[in-house]
Amino acid sequence: MTNTIRLELNDVAVEYGARRVLAGVTFDLRAGETLVVAGANGSGKSSLLRVICGLQRPARGTVTIRIGAATYGPSEALQALGWVAPDLQLYRELTAIENLTFFAVVRGLRHRQEDLEALLDEVGLGGRGGDLLAAYSSGMAQRLRYAYALLHNPPILVLDEPTVTFDERGVSLVERVIARQRNHGITVIATNDPREERFGDYVLRLG
Amino acid sequence: MTARDTELSSRDPVREAPLLAAAWAVFRKDVRSELRTRYALNAVILFAASTVVALSLGMGPLTASRNADLPIIQAGLLWIAILFAAFTGLARAFVQEEEARTAAALRLAARPAAVFLGKLLFNLALLLLLVALTTVLFVIMLRVQVGNPMMLAAILLAGSLGLVAATTLIAAIIARASVKGALFAVLSFPLLAPLLVVAIQGSAAALLGRGWEYGVGPLQVLAGYTIALVVASLFLFNSVWEP
Numbered sequence: 300m301t302n303t304i305r306l307e308l309n310d311v312a313v314e315y316g317a318r319r320v321l322a323g324v325t326f327d328l329r330a331g332e333t334l335v336v337a338g339a340n341g342s343g344k345s346s347l348l349r350v351i352c353g354l355q356r357p358a359r360g361t362v363t364i365r366i367g368a369a370t371y372g373p374s375e376a377l378q379a380l381g382w383v384a385p386d387l388q389l390y391r392e393l394t395a396i397e398n399l400t401f402f403a404v405v406r407g408l409r410h411r412q413e414d415l416e417a418l419l420d421e422v423g424l425g426g427r428g429g430d431l432l433a434a435y436s437s438g439m440a441q442r443l444r445y446a447y448a449l450l451h452n453p454p455i456l457v458l459d460e461p462t463v464t465f466d467e468r469g470v471s472l473v474e475r476v477i478a479r480q481r482n483h484g485i486t487v488i489a490t491n492d493p494r495e496e497r498f499g500d501y502v503l504r505l506g
Numbered sequence: 507m508t509a510r511d512t513e514l515s516s517r518d519p520v521r522e523a524p525l526l527a528a529a530w531a532v533f534r535k536d537v538r539s540e541l542r543t544r545y546a547l548n549a550v551i552l553f554a555a556s557t558v559v560a561l562s563l564g565m566g567p568l569t570a571s572r573n574a575d576l577p578i579i580q581a582g583l584l585w586i587a588i589l590f591a592a593f594t595g596l597a598r599a600f601v602q603e604e605e606a607r608t609a610a611a612l613r614l615a616a617r618p619a620a621v622f623l624g625k626l627l628f629n630l631a632l633l634l635l636l637v638a639l640t641t642v643l644f645v646i647m648l649r650v651q652v653g654n655p656m657m658l659a660a661i662l663l664a665g666s667l668g669l670v671a672a673t674t675l676i677a678a679i680i681a682r683a684s685v686k687g688a689l690f691a692v693l694s695f696p697l698l699a700p701l702l703v704v705a706i707q708g709s710a711a712a713l714l715g716r717g718w719e720y721g722v723g724p725l726q727v728l729a730g731y732t733i734a735l736v737v738a739s740l741f742l743f744n745s746v747w748e749p
Contacts, residue, residue, distance in 0.1 A: 354610050356749050374748055378522075382614055388607040390535070392542040404531040405616035407523025447611065 303367045304330050304379070304454045306351070306485050311360035313346045320346055323360070326503065330454065333477060333486040335499030342506030344489035345384065348459050351487060352382045364455065378406060381453035383444045385460055389432055395419060395443050396428040399450060406451050422446045423472060437464040445476060454484035461488055462495065474498075525620055532616065532624020536599060537631065545602055550595035550636050557587040558643040567649040581709035584644050585665070585702055591636050596673045597690045598632075599625040600681035609681075613747065622674065622743040626736070629670045629677075637666050653715020661712055661721060664728035665705035671735035672697045678746045701731055 306328045313321040320343035328334055336344045349355035351362055353373025364371045364379055373380060389398045396415055403410040419428045422442040432440065441464045448456065461473045477498050480486045488498055496502050540547060561583060568580055603609040612621060641662060645652060652658055673694050680689045708724030 352614060354613060354749055377614060377617075380614060382610075386607060387611055389611055390539060390608055391606065392539045393535070397538070401531055401535045402611070402615045405523055405528040405612075405620060407528065 303365075304484060305363075305365040306455055306487070307361075307363040307365065308351070309361045309363070311347070311350055311362065312358045313343055313350060313355070314358040319358075321357075321505065324503070324505075325360075326501075328485045328487070330484055331481050332501070333481065333488065333499045335496050335502045336487065336489045336505060337491065337493070337496055337502055338505035339491060344491070344505060345386075345459050347505070348382070348384065348457050348487060348489050351455075352380050352457055354382075366454075378451055379454050381448035381451070381456045383441075383448045383456075383458045383461065385463055387444050387447070389440075389443060389447060391433040392431065394429050394431055395424060395435075395446070398432060398443065399428075399446060402447055402450055408451055418446050418450065419443075422449075423468060438466060438469060441465060442469065442472070445472065449476065452483075456480050456484060456486045458486065459489045460492075461490065461498075462492070522617055523620065525617065525623070528616055528620030529623035529627065532612075532621055533627040533631075536624065536628040539602070540598075540628075540632070546595035546598035546632060547635075550591050550632065551639065553594045554587065554591040554636055554640040555643060557591065558640060558647055561587070561644075562647040569649055569651075577713040578706065578710040580644075580648070580650050580713055581706045583648075584641065584709060585706050587640050587644065588637055588666075589669070589698065589702065591640060592633055592669060592673065593687075593691050593694070595632055595636065596629050596670070597677040597680060597686060599628050599674070600677045601686055604681045613749075618744045618747045619740060621747060622678070622740060625678075626670060626674045626739075629674050630667065633666045633670055634663075637662050650713065652713055654712045654717070654721075657716075657718060657721040658709060658712035660725060661705060661708040661728070664725050664732070665701060665708075668701045668705075668728050668732045668735065669698065671732045671739065672701065675735075675739040675742060675746065678743065697735075701728065704728055704731075 308324055308326050311321060311324045312319065324347060326334065336347055338344050346355060350357045351373065353362070362373050364373065364376045366376070366379065371379070390401070393401070396412070396419070399415045399418065400410070403415065416428055419425055422445045424439060424442050424446065427439065432443065435443065456476070462470050465473065477486055488495065490496070568576060573579065603612060644650060676690060676693045676697070680686050680693065683689050704724045704727045708721055708728070711720040
């Protein structure tokens with residue numbers, strides 16, 4: 300099913316009051332493709348990713364997710380989207396395992412404690428699942444964001460500044476995640492680091 | 507591919523979680539968070555206790571010898587104390603999500619109806635705790651005679667349900683506003699005025715020791731009010747919750 304997934308943006312514009320940040324972005328991505336959205340600070344990269352995830356309403360244009368013959372807006376296809384971004388915050392008063400358990404339940408995922416712990420191992424947080432998120436460093440918190448985004452194996456993965464706060468091992472994690480996502484879905488990456496353009500099949504330059 | 511990959515990749519990417527299970531998860535998460543942070547509990551308990559202490563110090567015991575209209579005055583004061591203590595805490599369920607910036611993670615994971623129902627349940631639990639505390643303090647410190655305690659309990663429960671039904675949606679509306687506290691009270695009061703009138707009259711009848719025939723009317727009104735508001739809120743919440 301995920302092999303037939305498409306992400307279509309048609310003439311998407313984003314405005315903040317009188318200031319137009321994005322004007323008429325259009326693209327069409329299919330499973331296995333990765334798009335890098337590049338641009339300077341304030342060029343609208345994060346806004347575009349938020350529009351794709353349904354977290355922000357565009358001033359104009361549409362975002363369509365096609366799965367097989369069916370079409371959805373982002374808010375109708377929550378299970379199809381995974382998002383990692385610096386402004387994604389999880390619950391600091393809960394532990395990592397409690398955060399993942401909560402999100403697994405509200406997403407209706409069948410899960411076992413071992414699965415969640417395996418996911419934490421995968422993102423480099425093995426053995427730290429019982430710690431409160433408030434006790435995590437910024438790099439650890441970023442790893443937990445990946446665990447949150449990958450929990451439901453989404454066919455569309457949206458990564459905003461994917462390696463921010465990461466050390467070398469963290470960057471390796473991002474490379475593995477993107478490589479794995481190519482096997483079954485779409486990836487959209489926003490970055491102002493020219494080195495990260497290598498992750499994409501296409502580059503969309505904003506600003 | 508791991509076993510997790512195989513299972514999750516075969517799932518329908520748009521299948522939604524069972525509503526009640528998701529709502530219950532939101533409720534449990536809020537309870538756990540509140541017990542660890544005391545964000546609303548401290549404010550609510552402090553407000554309830556300080557209001558009743560202020561009333562008792564300012565007015566002294568409200569015994570029957572003081573005024574023939576005492577039951578309605580007692581009922582009015584009790585509901586005002588409950589109302590203002592509720593204002594300090596009932597917006598927390600949504601305001602906390604926006605201020606901690608966890609709302610986006612929740613929007614991406616949970617159905618709006620599950621979020622609303624879970625938050626409604628949390629607000630109800632918080633308010634019932636507040637009502638119990640306020641009522642006990644009120645009765646003890648102002649030496650109020652309760653003629654029909656069961657009817658009073660029923661009116662307080664029905665009124666609390668209505669209060670929560672009215673304020674949970676408004677809490678979601680004001681969560682992204684800049685002047686939250688004042689806006690919450692301003693938007694809530696027109697909706698709550700009818701509930702307060704009925705709840706005060708029903709509570710006064712219970713304090714007087716009147717029979718259940720005097721309580722059925724207010725209970726029916728409060729039940730109808732609650733059902734109407736919960737249904738309306740469920741319809742409207744999508745528009746409030748989505749960006």
